[in-house]
Structures are given as C-alpha cells and as structure tokens.
Amino acid sequence: MVNPSGAGLKPDPADLLCWYDRHRRRLPWRALPGETPDPYRVWLSEIMLQQTTVAAVAPYFARFLERFPGVEALAEAPSEAVMGAWAGLGYYSRARNLHACAKAVVERHGGRFPASEEALRALPGIGDYTAAAVAAIAFQIPAAPVDGNIERVMSRVFTVEEALPKAKPVIKGHVAGLVPPDRPGDFAQALMDLGATICTPKRPACALCPWMTPCRARAEGLQETFPRKAPKREGELRRGAAFVALRNDGAVLLRTREPKGLLGGMAEVPTSAWEADYDVGKAVLDAPLDARWQRLPGHVRHVFTHFPLELTVYFARVPAATPPPEGMRWTPRAGLADEPLPNAMRKVLSHALDVPAAAPARKGRKAAPPDEAEPA
DNA sequence: AATCCGTGGCA
DNA sequence: TTGCCAAGGAT
Numbered sequence: 446m447v448n449p450s451g452a453g454l455k456p457d458p459a460d461l462l463c464w465y466d467r468h469r470r471r472l473p474w475r476a477l478p479g480e481t482p483d484p485y486r487v488w489l490s491e492i493m494l495q496q497t498t499v500a501a502v503a504p505y506f507a508r509f510l511e512r513f514p515g516v517e518a519l520a521e522a523p524s525e526a527v528m529g530a531w532a533g534l535g536y537y538s539r540a541r542n543l544h545a546c547a548k549a550v551v552e553r554h555g556g557r558f559p560a561s562e563e564a565l566r567a568l569p570g571i572g573d574y575t576a577a578a579v580a581a582i583a584f585q586i587p588a589a590p591v592d593g594n595i596e597r598v599m600s601r602v603f604t605v606e607e608a609l610p611k612a613k614p615v616i617k618g619h620v621a622g623l624v625p626p627d628r629p630g631d632f633a634q635a636l637m638d639l640g641a642t643i644c645t646p647k648r649p650a651c652a653l654c655p656w657m658t659p660c661r662a663r664a665e666g667l668q669e670t671f672p673r674k675a676p677k678r679e680g681e682l683r684r685g686a687a688f689v690a691l692r693n694d695g696a697v698l699l700r701t702r703e704p705k706g707l708l709g710g711m712a713e714v715p716t717s718a719w720e721a722d723y724d725v726g727k728a729v730l731d732a733p734l735d736a737r738w739q740r741l742p743g744h745v746r747h748v749f750t751h752f753p754l755e756l757t758v759y760f761a762r763v764p765a766a767t768p769p770p771e772g773m774r775w776t777p778r779a780g781l782a783d784e785p786l787p788n789a790m791r792k793v794l795s796h797a798l799d800v801p802a803a804a805p806a807r808k809g810r811k812a813a814p815p816d817e818a819e820p821a
Numbered sequence: 822a823a824t825c826c827g828t829g830g831c832a
Numbered sequence: 833t834t835g836c837c838a839a840g841g842a843t
Contacts, residue, residue, distance in 0.1 A: 502839090538841075
C-alpha cells in the first residue's frame with residue numbers, strides 16, 4: 446500500500462490497480478492480461494452494457510459475435526437480422542445506432558475503429574461515456590469515462606454534495622485528475638469493478654475496499670447516502686387494446702412499428718393507441734380487420750421506463766384466405782421466434798396463444814391471470 | 822435541461 | 833410487492 450495511514454489524503458490510483466490485478470472480473474469481452482483488446486468487441490460490449498446488466502448482456506454478446514464476427518459482417522447484415530438478434534435486450538435505438546455505427550466505421554474509417562475520443566464520439570450511438578471507455582480500454586488513451594458505477598464511487602470518495610445529474614462534470618473532473626497515464630483502460634475498468642462488486646448502491650463492502658482509508662463518505666459513515674440524486678416523477682398508467690388475429694393456417698397478424706420512438710422498428714400485433722383515458726369499451730372500433738373479436742379475460746401489464754402499460758387483449762380466428770390489411774403481414778407461428786418482438790408483445794402473444802392446458806395455475810401468475818373482477 | 826427510450830434481478 | 837438499479841444516448 447502506498448497510502449497506509451492517510452485518512453483524508455487523495456485516493457491513490459496505484460492502490461486501486463493493485464486491487465484490480467487481484468480481483469478483476471473475468472468477462473467475455475475482456476482481453477486477458479497481456480492480450481491486446483479487440484476494439485470491435487470492446488465497442489460492442491460497451492453499447493450492450495449501456496443501462497444493462499452483465500448477466501443480461503453475456504448471451505447476446507456471444508450470439509452477436511457468432512453471427513457478426515467483425516465490424517464488416519455487422520455492417521453488411523440486413524437490418525432485420527440485427528434488430529432480431531437484439532430483440533429482448535431493450536433500448537432498441539441502440540441496435541439501430543449499432544448498425545449505423547458499423548456502416549460508418551467501414552465507410553468512413555476503412556473498417557477500423559478510430560483511435561481518438563473525438564472521432565469515436567462522432568459515431569452513431571457513441572456518447573461521452575462510450576467514447577471515453579473505448580478510447581481508454583481499446584486504445585490505451587488517458588480518457589476518463591464516467592458511468593453509474595464511477596459516479597457512485599467518486600461521489601462517495603469525495604463526498605460530492607451536488608445531486609446527479611448536475612454533479613457529472615464535477616465527478617468527471619475528479620476522475621480525470623486520477624487517470625494513470627500508463628494504464629488508463631485498467632483504471633477505468635477497475636473503477637467499474639469496484640463499483641459493481643465493493644462500492645455497491647446498498648451495503649457497500651467498505652472493509653474490502655482499496656480506497657477505504659481516503660474515502661470521505663466512509664469516514665463519516667455516510668457512504669450509503671451517496672450519490673445524491675434529484676427526485677424523479679413517475680409516469681401515468683396508459684391503457685390500450687391489442688388484437689391477436691389467428692388465421693386458420695396458424696399465421697398471426699403483425700406489423701412493424703415506426704422506426705423512431707417507443708419500441709422503434711420492432712414488431713407488434715396491431716394495437717389501439719395507448720392512452721391514459723383509453724375507453725376499452727370501444728376497443729373493437731380500433732380492430733385491424735372485421736372479425737368476431739373475443740375479449741380475453743385479464744390484462745397484459747408491462748412497465749416501461751417512464752410509464753406502466755395495461756393492454757386488454759382481443760382474439761379472433763379468421764379464414765386462411767384472409768389477406769393482410771394495409772401495412773401488415775401474416776407470420777406463421779413458427780416464424781414468431783425470428784420476429785423482433787419486444788417483451789411487451791411477447792406477453793400479449795403468450796396471453797392469447799399459449800395453451801392453458803390443465804396447468805397448475807401458479808399463484809405467481811405465469812399465464813393469463815384473470816386479474817380483475819371488472820365491475821362494470 | 823428535461824424527457825424519452827426496455828428489461829430483468831433483487832431486496 | 834414495489835421500487836431501485838444496471839458499463840447512457842439522442843433530442
């Protein structure tokens with residue numbers, strides 16, 4: 446330890462790197478010590494990890510690497526293949542930007558990721574954090590990425606009283622002042638590992654922390670009160686109707702959502718608008734085609750980042766010869782797995798199509814719960 | 822600057 | 833159960 450007894454002294458990057466060399470996480474996208482990182486893998490993992498946990502990313506990362514081994518393969522792939530491979534991961538604008546970024550790297554940079562923070566920042570889907578992270582990890586540039594982990598670690602070590610997100614520049618300044626020129630990538634990853642495994646949001650394991658001594662929040666016993674955060678308001682419940690049309694040959698009626706906005710570019714069954722004051726009683730007026738629509742019991746609920754959604758599901762069987770309405774398509778049930786269906790829509794399809802059988806009717810509601818008595 | 826973007830896991 | 837949170841970016 447370089448800093449054995451110095452409570453109140455500056456945190457020493459060397460102490461953190463020493464800890465990292467012993468305790469770093471082994472992750473699929475990380476180069477082993479001594480290996481040269483692959484910028485494509487670093488970039489792909491950073492995009493996937495935006496607001497997404499390591500556990501959720503791992504299988505997607507492996508699948509992407511298999512289907513799109515390099516940036517050229519990804520750039521040449523059809524959009525549907527990319528969106529389909531991303532389906533379920535969430536934040537679908539990331540997938541659109543990922544594809545656009547791959548094309549830009551091929552066209553503007555000859556298929557090689559640019560080795561500067563500024564040039565990286567100019568690519569689609571790469572913001573301040575990702576530009577700094579890729580620069581530091583893939584190219585050993587002394588950049589200072591600041592993610593949620595690093596915000597937490599630094600706000601505690603320096604007792605940053607300013608609330609997020611206003612505190613971001615202050616925190617960035619603290620990090621930049623500590624970046625060791627010889628190991629910027631390891632330093633960034635060390636901070637993230639520390640935040641993920643030791644300096645956790647709740648009950649941080651301060652006794653195991655290489656920066657326990659210089660940590661000012663710890664010294665005051667206030668570590669769990671950082672980072673300060675501005676209060677956020679919650680979204681209002683929206684309702685709507687979803688229409689599952691099943692053709693007698695087994696095909697289901699689908700359409701593709703607008704390229705931008707909520708669930709942009711993803712597939713869905715036809716639905717009404719989703720509104721706070723939606724009148725389910727008049728839902729059949731919003732049906733995509735004429736049929737004997739049957740209202741299914743219960744609802745499908747889904748919570749987005751900024752509002753909860755409650756969909757009433759309608760079901761109808763139609764003749765095999767029924768043509769698709771304008772802008773829609775019939776997809777065979779076997780083909781549903783290949784459609785870029787977000788989870789909300791998978792819940793709807795499951796609600797309407799899954800055979801209830803003589804299921805054990807789980808308390809925890811796995812399928813179609815008649816979750817409301819619906820008093821007029 | 823504030824809002825809009827998914828999803829799953831975990832106390 | 834509910835709320836919080838996770839390697840943020842675009843507008």
